[in-house]
Amino acid sequence: MMNDAVLRKVDLNLLLAFSVLMQERNVTRAAERLFLGQPGLSAALRRLRETLGDELFVRVGRTLQPTPRALSIAPAIEDALAGIERALRPADAFDPARWQGELRIATCDNLESSFFGPLLARLRQEAPQAKLISVAFDGRNVARLLDEGAYDFSISVHDEPSSWHVRAPLFEQTSLCIYDGRHLKCPARLSLKNFIGAPHVNVSIAGTSATHVDAALARLGHRREVVATVPHFSALPMTLQAIPAIATIPEYMARCMAQQHDLTISEPPFELPADAVTMLYRRVDQADSRAVWLRRLTVEVVRDALSASGSRVEVSTDACCYD
CATH class of the missing domain: 3.40.190.10 (Periplasmic binding protein-like II)
Known part of the structure; x- marks a missing residue:
């Protein structure tokens, strides 16, 4: 387990400065790589020396010679910085053609009858190794099941969601x-x-x-x-x-x-109110590339299925967008 007390004393920028100094062994070149002036890098080196209790680098002519302490900690610091850099890289784009796994959707009987077949057909084209599972919609436990990961999202007439859920409009149900x-x-x-x-x-x-x-x-x-x-x-x-x-x-x-x-x-011979059919998903999945792709695919299938049936309903694209 990490020692928080030790890490709180260290500015990660100082570790980056240490790493660049180890590689360049020259203050001027290191300062240029870090987009710092030489006074700024000298100040960073002074803070490092105070934090680690060691001189770390000794000027020998025009170069810096690392101390035994600097040489001993350099590999660990390089590994740590490399790990942080990998963690902060943008996530790889989701490739449905190569993805293998289950996609789970909760929906009502009427929606399942209308859209499940066309959605499966599109899925077989774009993600042939994926499996599509339709889960019976349980209106009383929809939020709990969503939080437990029982499905990726649900399509139905949903109540006001929790703050950690997103309820995106899909279409008006007449x-x-x-x-x-x-x-x-x-x-x-x-x-x-x-x-x-x-x-x-x-x-x-x-x-x-x-x-x-x-x-x-x-x-x-x-x-x-x-x-x-x-x-x-x-x-x-x-x-x-x-x-x-x-x-x-x-x-x-x-x-x-x-x-x-x-x-x-x-048409009914009297006015009936329309219900808002929405897509409900977890806010933590809002920017996930796989989840965004699945929501976008579902919206396209619903739009095409409604159009093919002769319905004049307009389908919203809000469910598949992430700002």
Whole structure:
């Protein structure tokens, strides 16, 4: 263990001056290398002598001759300065093509269904030796799991973060209604009467039947009939193809589901607030080259996937930037 009391007495600049003097054995040349005047270097040498209790260098003609004490400590000081220089060098740029390891992302069921496949495809192109792991999003423990390193970042609707986390905007999550037009005969744009008159299916991990949709309807003095609640979006297509019912889900999910399962989508017949989907990561990872690359790749994939689905959502690039 280092002796802090000893190190507190030493200015590291003095050790650098010692190293250069050992190499040059000449005050003028050493002062030029250190961008110091000769008086400044002489003052540094005087402080070194006082600190180490040794003359260190003796002038012999135009050169400096190191004392036995100087010769004995020189190798250790050179090693120490070299180690500090290596530690302070800029980090090597992250090379995804050569990197091997796991990349872990926590996300909700609907986001995973929409973006995981395209993200994995891009990852296989750019980092073929990496492994992508999707972790189920746990809203109650998201901060703790992030701090424990369970994943690199999460994508969801996040609460106000701690000071040691970064919550970066990604996009605004709006809602669409989706149903099977072969079962539920409605106009191309749902009316409020159509909406209220139809059965509804909710998606809720917690199994709750009341959502923001019910709150918005209540403000208008209406209510709907929720006949079923499922925990995952993957259950919706088969459910909507089996019964005449409406589900109100995030726009990008609705557009993807409609394309894949020949379902009909419509704007809700009343205003629903949009949710801010954000990326949450640790502040200590903000400038890490691997983490920055992964966030940038994810933002690009989300943007392209939303565009391909026909969504008009704009994706922010704040999540992958570091100032």
